[in-house]
Amino acid sequence: MYFLDGQLAKQIVNRTMKIIGHNINVMNKYGVIMGSGEPHRIGEVHEGALLAISQQRTVEISRASEDTLQGVKAGINLPLHYKGDIIGVIGIxxxxxxxxxxxxLLKMTAEIIVEQANFIEQAQWQxxxxxxxxxxxxxADGPFSAHQRSWASQLNIDxxxxRVAAIIQVQTDEEETSANSMLKQILHLLENPSRGNLVAMTSMTELVILKPAFLDGKAWDAELExxxxxxxxARLPDELRSRLKISLGHFFPQPQQINRSYQTALETLAIGQQMQPSQSKYLYEDYSLLVLLSALKDNWRGQELMAPYQSLIDADKNGQLTKTLTTYLQHFGDLQQCASALxxxxxxxxxxxxKIEAITGSNLQQLDGLLQLYLGQVLLE
Known part of the structure; x- marks a missing residue:
């Protein structure tokens, strides 16, 4: 059952009074005036409307009989219908x-306004x-709940x-309303055509997109994405393009792992902006090791991993030894190539x-010692 409220009644009055030069009243299903060209009448009970509702017909009131009913002036009162139910009355x-x-004509106009308002309200609700x-x-983490499945079914979401998660972020030093306006432009582009994207604003400056993962209908292809x-x-205006950051997370084959894809997109965005601030696009595949290790940074395990490399940084005042280690790692322990590069x-x-071995306590001739220094460098830098 749909109910008339004051805002919609006012809209009907304003729009229909432009059609004719007569006062319009809109009453709810209880006969209370919700909107009127004579605002002082709002809130009064209109007995002519009550008659129209109870008898389910148009009620005409002449000037001669207007004094016999409460809150009534001469005019015509027509029941308003929505999906077969009387939801109110429009009076002229x-x-x-x-x-x-x-x-x-006015009855039809008012009912069209009600239908449009209901359609917009349902679209906004959806x-x-x-x-x-x-x-x-x-x-959420773990299997989809029965509530989530029912919820998705009502919204026709499979x-x-x-799916794989992507994040779009607008960089701005101005008011957030500016970024929000830009995000709405992007949202429009993503939904026209939608290509099955599920899009939500997670903040005034950020969108998350759950994109269909199989663009070719068969398998995940990060390059195609x-x-x-x-x-x-390329479809975006130059001004917007220059302030946009997009990250694409990792694809996990289990649909209920979409939250993990979102987490990798978040971490890819953070790491990508730190390492390549001038770029607009960051892909998980380009930063996968850093993303996987990022959770260790503030964990005690990460602190232990970083300890040997941190001791090298503390002892290496001019940076010579850290540069040497970096080059050594880049050349996979090949002494001749490393010496030539340096x-x-x-x-x-x-x-x-x-000296590096003495400071860090790591054996560079063993894989675990070399690996710990490399991971410590990754985590710290």
Whole structure:
């Protein structure tokens, strides 16, 4: 059952009074005036409307009989219907004999306004529900709940469809309303055509997109998805493109792991902006090791991993030894190539490596010692 409220009644009055030069009243299903060209009458009970509702017919009131009913002036009162139910009454003030040709026209106009308002309200409700579901999916962990499945079914969303998360962020030093306006432009582009994207605003400056993972209908292809992101960026105005950051998370084959995809997109965005601030697009595949290790940084295990490399940084005042280690790692322990890259003698390189081992307590001739220094460097830098 749909109910008339004051805002919609006012809208009907304003729009229909432009059609004719007579006062219009809109009453709810209880006969209370909700909107009127004579605002002082709002809130009064209109007995003519009560008659129209109870008898389910048009009620005409002449000037001669207007004093016999409470809150009534001469005019025509027509029941308003929505999906077969009477939801209120529209009244036209004036002599009924002069208003007959207006009645059905205004009734039809008012009912169209009600239908439009209900359609917009339902669309807005569905959009809010979809956003809330998306946000719940990216925050939840584990199998989908019965509630989530029912919720998705009502919104015609297939939770079993393979998806991958992407994040779009607008960089701004101005008011957030500016960024929000830009995000709405992007949202429009993503939904026209939608290509099955599920999109939600997670903040005034950020969108999350749960994208269908199989663009070719068969398998996940990160390169193909990267090309699709390039196409989106190309559709954007120059001003917006220069302030946009997009990250694409990792694809997990289990649909209920979409929250993990979102987490990898978040971490890819953070790491990508730190390492390549001038870029607009960041892909998980380009930063996968850093993303996987990022959770260790503030963990005691991460602290232990970083300890040997941290001791090297503390002891290496001019940065010579850390540069030597970086080059050594880049050349996979090949002494000759490393020495050549550093423009030093091989014996000098051996001396520096011995100092690194003494400071860090790591054996560079063993994989676990070398690996710990490499991971410590990754985590710290």
């Amino acid at each position: 003030t004036g002599e009924p004999t002069e208003l007959g040709h207006y009645g059905e 959009s809010r529900q979809k956003e809330e579901l998306i946000i719940e999916l990216i925050k 939770l079993e469809a393979p 990267s090309e699709r992101i390039d196409q989106l960026i 423009f030093i003698h091989r014996n000098t390189l051996r001396y520096r490596l011995d």
